[in-house]
Amino acid sequence: MDETDLLLMAFQEAPVGIVLTEDRTIRACNATFARLFGHPESALIGQSFRLLYETEREFEEIRDIGLAPLRDSGTYSDERLIRRIDGTRLWVRFRARTLTPETPLARLVMSFAPLPRPAAATVALTPRERDVVSGLAHGRTSKEIARHLGLSPRTIEDVRARLLRKFEVRNVTELLTRLTGPGISG
Template sequence: MTEDEKTLLQAFQAAPVGIVLTEDRVIRACNDTFAALFGHPRAALTGQSFRLLYASDQEFDQIRDIGLAPLRDSGSYTDERLIRRQDGSQLWVRFRARTLTPDTPLARLVMSFAPLPRPAGPQIGLTPRERDVVDGLSRGATSKEIARRLALSPRTVEDVRARLLRKFEVRNATELLARLTGPGISG
């Protein structure tokens, strides 16, 4: 390995954001920051499907579908999202993706994940309770499931959900989640 290659590898590993290279949604390489964000040892992630990092198949598919059209159109996609860590906790991050294969965007993709100190964009106005409900909705949980996890009544969760729909002027949870992740910023 040349000195330049060693320097590049060192920069990749020490980057202040999580960086990952995937091929058809399988992790081929990632840096230590990415592994730490998700709470997994880096060596355990290489060769794993990105499905490992999502609570359900439905969430795994939804995330893919949100960014696929922009990746095809411009080669890149950006949003803010909740990620699920190995311990089950969630973290708001700025997500960026750039395809290396524009004709088949997911064939080879470079992504970065940068923790956000607080929700950005439309999420700034979320209360902690609203954030908990959005977290549940983003995982595809029902109001009853969210209520059980938060030790609340389903009616309380429904009230928070209704308040969120009014607050963001949307008709349903799907539109709410789309509004909170935004259309992304290509670049």
Template sequence: MHEFEALAFDYAPMGLALTEHRIIRTCNQTFADMFGYGKEHLIGRSFRLLYGSDEEFHQIRDIGLKPLSQSLPYIDERLMRRADGTRIWCRFRARTLTPDMPLARTVLSFAPIDDTSKGPKLTPRERDVLLLLSQGQTSKEMARVLGLSPRTVEDVRARLLKKFKVKNVAVLLARLTGHRVSKL
């Protein structure tokens, strides 16, 4: 890579990483800074490092495999863990270089979601519920993961629908991921 290309990669306005089987093979400086690590601490390490638990790391593994296996990008929003243990809400994008084995070699980008941007402000609990909603979990499953009652999860879901002025979870998730929902 030429010096100019290396600078462009390292200081791109979003975090970039190339992974092989969920192991970070290279990343840019923006990615390292976003998560509070030195690049040398990330390269060769499992992405597990950036998730809150083993369970979360394993649950999220298969979420985007279908579009990736069709040579399509996968996009979502997720909570990731920084070196200091704090969580960061990110827009995540992935594209595989090996559609027949989507996780064999994947290019990933991460952009922090700016809490000062336009739109409703979310509480940490609302972000947790949104993350689990995006993973297709039911209220009962979310309640179990979050240590809440299903009724509390339902209350958070209702608050989210009201904040975003949408009628259902499908429209809410579509709005957050930038997809359109066709009318039935």
């Protein structure tokens, strides 16, 4: 086996999903990435990243979250829920590095690593609960989440309180800790 074959094998079998995009179109991905999302590798190449989001709005909002850091430092990282082809959700550590800082989305390398969580029962989240969890995971306050979603802060507080009861936790830190990992469906 020559060095090129070894590099290709390392890329394909890396313990994290790796994808290269150009203007939000998938140009290359490894087998781990395809397995994470539940798609055949061949079905992903040439597809818009939109394929991996439920709504156009979600697709656009997620893109905008990391643009400023990508322009400033060339990298961005967060934790997020991803949607698999079967509709289930998976909590992952997302990392991105732009190869073109002046236009961050022109060529981007991203990785997706599943986050483990204790063996808890699978819990379904409503779309509104997913929106609130996403905002909390990005460190936003209830007022910021409300403004972002076009809702009242009281509505966000109600959803937040419902999530704390649903997961039997005392605060947002415990909630996010409980939610990190597979087993969340939407």
